[in-house]
Amino acid sequence: MDKRKRVQALFAFTTNAHVQGFLQGKIYKGRLKNMCVPGLNCYSCPGALGACPIGAMQAAEGSTRYDISMYILGFLMFAGILFGRFICGWLCPFGWIQELLHKIPCRKVKVPPRVNSVLKWLKYGILLVFVILLPILTADEFGLSTPYFCKYICPAGTLEGGIPLLLMNRPLRNAIGFLFSWKMGILLLVILAAVFVFRPFCRYLCPLGAFYSLFNPVSFYRYRVDADKCTKCGKCAKACKMDITPYQTPNSMECIRCGECIKACPAKAIRNGVSSASPHESTVTEPPKPV
Amino acid sequence: MARIRDLAVRLAIMAAAVLMVVIGIRNGEARTVFEKAVNICLECIGIG
Known part of the structure; x- marks a missing residue:
């Protein structure tokens, strides 16, 4: 478990x-x-x-x-x-x-x-x-x-x-x-x-x-995507059971912070934790490559 | 600068939340919650 x-x-x-x-x-x-x-x-x-x-x-x-x-x-x-x-x-x-x-x-x-x-x-x-x-x-x-x-x-x-x-x-x-x-x-x-x-x-x-x-985009506990590590492979979106695209919107209002995207990311580009960093840290906006 | 502004917004929300809880307790709302919660809520269980 x-x-x-x-x-x-x-x-x-x-x-x-x-x-x-x-x-x-x-x-x-x-x-x-x-x-x-x-x-x-x-x-x-x-x-x-x-x-x-x-x-x-x-x-x-x-x-x-x-x-x-x-x-x-x-x-x-x-x-x-x-x-x-x-x-x-x-x-x-x-x-x-x-x-x-x-x-x-x-x-x-x-x-x-x-x-x-x-x-x-x-x-x-x-x-x-x-x-x-x-x-x-x-x-x-x-x-x-x-x-x-x-x-x-x-x-x-x-x-x-x-x-x-x-x-x-x-x-x-x-x-x-x-x-x-x-x-x-x-x-x-x-x-x-x-x-x-x-x-x-x-x-x-x-x-x-x-x-x-309503608080997900601004809460202290948040997800962040390291734009330098992210390859936009889309594996995080495939793993997400709430049907979010975490590498694009890591602090989506629908995200329940289950962490499946973190486990699925081969580049370890998604991180979680309490942070004072900007909620808009992810700068990756392009659509995923076909898998 | 944006980082400081975001932090300030979050701290302001947190402070407002704490203030609201304190005001609510002073108004006796915790008592209202208690009175409701220690009696079976017939609406909640589908009877009332």
Whole structure:
């Protein structure tokens, strides 16, 4: 197992270490839940020790006291400016689950570039509409509103929270209705898609990935391409499962910092790390030679 | 010069982020997050 896989597993288990919650069908209620975890991890997961930043943001927007959450936005900006989408690639439990599903042996599907270039914007729309605008604009006379993303889209909540809690709680099972069927449908679609396509939820639907992606071009942790070493062979682009061309855009908003391009580069031209160097250090712009 | 400007922008974003977290905590937002997170979110699990 490579280093990233170990970190993903360790982080997923560490942030969901409340084992007795799974056994009792109850969630953790301790003080750690004042804080958010950086990745998408439902706080109604019986094992969750921290709060989900997307759920927490909607909770603050939907409360009577605030319209926008400075606490959560500040936390996400801090994590974003330090790491960008490194968090997606290394610290997100739901991203890890999708990667495990993608290991199921079968013929994999490469999303056509034109489809990919359109669908990738969907996650920004979901962030804007479901996470920010709807919870703010649809507040009732008491200032309360619905967490629209969690309620109608989030498959992580269904998988990590819904299924284990319903298995252990008869009263909750008795309350199942259309909404649960809807959310199970979305979860099954995401699971099925993840078997064939690499991280489909992260690429097209995740509002947290969309937020962090805004920081990828400027974050402290970044990739750099040594233009003197790069031969533009295109092997990095072939290795990239997010369909980026790393030697042209090493700090692309879609890059989850998985490091496959670094491993694939025969010239060792791509480097990573925390740096104060310019984000536009790569000067290579020509298309790759045919391989 | 560009390198210094980029670093300054990143440090400014980081400082703004820290300031926002502090303001949020002072406004009691951490309490709101806690109250939400320690109760089962029925919407999240597809019940409510």
